[in-house]
Amino acid sequence: MRPMAQVAMVMNLDKCIGCHTCSVTCKQTWTNRDGTEYVWFNNVETKPGIGYPKHYEDQERWKGGWELDRKGRLRLRSGSRVKRLASLFANPDLPSIDDYYEPITYDYDTLLKAPAGPHTPVIRPKSALTGKDTAITWGANWEDDLGGAAEHAGGDPNLASLPPEAAERVRFEFERTFMFHLPRICEHCLNPACVSACPSGAMYKREEDGIVLVDQDRCRGWRMCVSACPYKKVYVNHHTGKAEKCTFCFPRIEAGQPTVCAETCVGRLRYLGLVLYDADAVTAAASVPDERDLLEAQRAAFLDPADPAVIEAALAAGIPADWLDAARRSPVYELAVRHRVALPLHPEYRTMPMVWYIPPLSPVLDAVSDMDGDNTDPDDVFHAIRDLRIPMEYLASLFSAGDVDVVAGVLMKLSAMRGYMRARTLDGTVADDLLTATGMSGADVERLYRLLAIAKYDERYVIPPAHRENAAALEGLGTGCSLDVAGGPGMGGEQSTGNGTGNGNGKIHLPLSVLPSRRNGSGS
Amino acid sequence: MTADIALWAVLPYVALTVFVVGHVWRWRADQFGWTTRTTQVLENRWLRLGSPLFHLGAFAAIAGHVLGLLVPKSWTEAVGVSEHVYHVVAVGAGTVAGVMVVAGLGLLLARRFVNGRVRRTTTRMDKAMFAVLAVVIALGMAETVGVNLLGPGYDYRETVAVWFRGIFYFQPDASLMSGAPMVYQLHAISAWVFLAMWPFTRLVHVWSAPIAYLWRPYVVYRRRSAARVPETAGR
Ligand code: SF4
Ligand code: SF4
Numbered sequence: 001m002r003p004m005a006q007v008a009m010v011m012n013l014d015k016c017i018g019c020h021t022c023s024v025t026c027k028q029t030w031t032n033r034d035g036t037e038y039v040w041f042n043n044v045e046t047k048p049g050i051g052y053p054k055h056y057e058d059q060e061r062w063k064g065g066w067e068l069d070r071k072g073r074l075r076l077r078s079g080s081r082v083k084r085l086a087s088l089f090a091n092p093d094l095p096s097i098d099d100y101y102e103p104i105t106y107d108y109d110t111l112l113k114a115p116a117g118p119h120t121p122v123i124r125p126k127s128a129l130t131g132k133d134t135a136i137t138w139g140a141n142w143e144d145d146l147g148g149a150a151e152h153a154g155g156d157p158n159l160a161s162l163p164p165e166a167a168e169r170v171r172f173e174f175e176r177t178f179m180f181h182l183p184r185i186c187e188h189c190l191n192p193a194c195v196s197a198c199p200s201g202a203m204y205k206r207e208e209d210g211i212v213l214v215d216q217d218r219c220r221g222w223r224m225c226v227s228a229c230p231y232k233k234v235y236v237n238h239h240t241g242k243a244e245k246c247t248f249c250f251p252r253i254e255a256g257q258p259t260v261c262a263e264t265c266v267g268r269l270r271y272l273g274l275v276l277y278d279a280d281a282v283t284a285a286a287s288v289p290d291e292r293d294l295l296e297a298q299r300a301a302f303l304d305p306a307d308p309a310v311i312e313a314a315l316a317a318g319i320p321a322d323w324l325d326a327a328r329r330s331p332v333y334e335l336a337v338r339h340r341v342a343l344p345l346h347p348e349y350r351t352m353p354m355v356w357y358i359p360p361l362s363p364v365l366d367a368v369s370d371m372d373g374d375n376t377d378p379d380d381v382f383h384a385i386r387d388l389r390i391p392m393e394y395l396a397s398l399f400s401a402g403d404v405d406v407v408a409g410v411l412m413k414l415s416a417m418r419g420y421m422r423a424r425t426l427d428g429t430v431a432d433d434l435l436t437a438t439g440m441s442g443a444d445v446e447r448l449y450r451l452l453a454i455a456k457y458d459e460r461y462v463i464p465p466a467h468r469e470n471a472a473a474l475e476g477l478g479t480g481c482s483l484d485v486a487g488g489p490g491m492g493g494e495q496s497t498g499n500g501t502g503n504g505n506g507k508i509h510l511p512l513s514v515l516p517s518r519r520n521g522s523g524s
Numbered sequence: 525m526t527a528d529i530a531l532w533a534v535l536p537y538v539a540l541t542v543f544v545v546g547h548v549w550r551w552r553a554d555q556f557g558w559t560t561r562t563t564q565v566l567e568n569r570w571l572r573l574g575s576p577l578f579h580l581g582a583f584a585a586i587a588g589h590v591l592g593l594l595v596p597k598s599w600t601e602a603v604g605v606s607e608h609v610y611h612v613v614a615v616g617a618g619t620v621a622g623v624m625v626v627a628g629l630g631l632l633l634a635r636r637f638v639n640g641r642v643r644r645t646t647t648r649m650d651k652a653m654f655a656v657l658a659v660v661i662a663l664g665m666a667e668t669v670g671v672n673l674l675g676p677g678y679d680y681r682e683t684v685a686v687w688f689r690g691i692f693y694f695q696p697d698a699s700l701m702s703g704a705p706m707v708y709q710l711h712a713i714s715a716w717v718f719l720a721m722w723p724f725t726r727l728v729h730v731w732s733a734p735i736a737y738l739w740r741p742y743v744v745y746r747r748r749s750a751a752r753v754p755e756t757a758g759r
Binding site: 081082084085088089090091092094095096097127129130131132191192195196198199200201203204205206207208209216217218219220221222223226236238239240241242254466 | 555556558559560561562563564565566567568571572573575576578579580640641643644645726729732733734735736737738740742743744745746747748
């Protein structure tokens, strides 16, 4: 056993209202710079929908994540190491910027400089890539609330395994179909495909907390990580020619604070905490032959932070005692392992993602009302969970490699919790039948209820600060801004000095995106 | 005569010094700028064809230069390769490599200057580098195709190659070059200029060809304290 600690997240999808606050605050913090206009470390997509970038879940096409070779060994889906080196000159699986969207800005100067006159001045969208007028035809949340579903959402790769009428319903009767929001960040995987595909070894997983980062000084722009990540959460900064990705707000995490997306989440649906796992078990867990066993294999690789043997091994491995204490209070471990209501997104990609989701009950509740059932009656909801193919199989293709029973089990628990707490609060009765149906005790239900419904800041975010004595120079502290180091993601300070790249002017950008300068440009 | 000394005995050393010192400086001062500066996300269709053509052609051309310049004629003759066989192979392979490089670079330059997105990312240094590279390649093609394939032929292994090797023994014989045809002289001069520019351009990515990837473990772990100051960064 080789215990390692991982900072992980759980999101409770029933609570996401799709407000995009998380995306905006993240963007303002991290990707508000030249070359990252199209980059959203946090994006919120509406499901069903094709997502951002378009169809990213279609691994037949993008070759992201891992697969098993004929001998049952893990191999990146994009092929062998030799093949990857041979594709350095042109990566065959790289999405183009049009698969994300063409970023735009406005020529605000025209507004400001317009002379007084009878007409309201008008400004046009300009491409942030070329500076020319452009038409806005796509965006990171183009499909918000099923916008354009009639045209596009039928192409959601997750609908492919469903009965044909599912895609038809999404396409043509979307006002009657189901819908929910899916906020996505980098999964900070235990078996990261991005790190494994990086030819220069610039990407790494931090031993202390499992955060996956790109070393900006060592990245050479081979862009293999972008295609290898099945969640498409590494991006090319086309201004610097280097890869960038979600940092899990490591300077904040090191200081014991939640990530910006979690801190600002309006629905308070994000949970952050530690998970201990056995590093020696990762490869075996990611290589189980049947995709549907991946979830349990990943859970089995997690270590119980209350187990004395684990504690002993963890201390021996150098994990500090206060971290172990935090691991015992971790809401993530509680939701993912103890209550088993959180599930990984697309476990079949075999990267062992560490941002897990509590699947939404709302699509089922909508379906119950749609059939004139009573969606406050657990019986009606249980029936729907058991009988409805469309939202259930869809959720299963997202969260359990197609295993409907797993998602059904979670939704039954959520539904039973609601019924149990409603009965107890309104009538003061104890609904034992609901407990037997889901195998939970009354205490379990109340604990889960507390965590999901009323947990305060300190219970949702249990983040032990990094140990100063372990890190010679701690990023989150000190006098300067840690994001400003040369080549650091903030890049506000000095950066590449006079050299062929010629872009090191050290300017700090204001929150409005700006047109690329004409310095290098097209002239006209 | 002074010009000959300057061009054939001084310029090579100036260029090589700038090449070496420039690389050391760039490596230490600018790890962040040390990248391919890929634009594949911005334009994919032309790059998919042009980039492999250019790079593979360039590898072949480099191999040809090693063979033609560094391997003395006496060695190839000692292993029984006659001048005629050498000529046929060199001109044949050289022409193929040259055509690949020209076609590849043509496609890459076309996308770089026709596609507005890529053009925007092009720096002044890029433009200067592409201009010199294009001149070097054009002159090289003039030698291989113009002189050796279609023209009368010229045995550069008796002159240019001997002079070139002399540079590394610190005994460059300028007279060998002053008698060479003009196109060989110009090719050599432009190549030295190109080498001197190298460390200041995106070409530095060549030295980062990630061969070690083949035997490294898939997942890289690093401790935070180590992550703070990567060992390869000079600062
Ligand atoms: S989700 Fe994050 S850690 Fe996982 S493969 Fe993608 S970029 Fe890497
Ligand atoms: S801020 Fe919270 S509620 Fe709003 S979109 Fe993001 S995750 Fe959903």
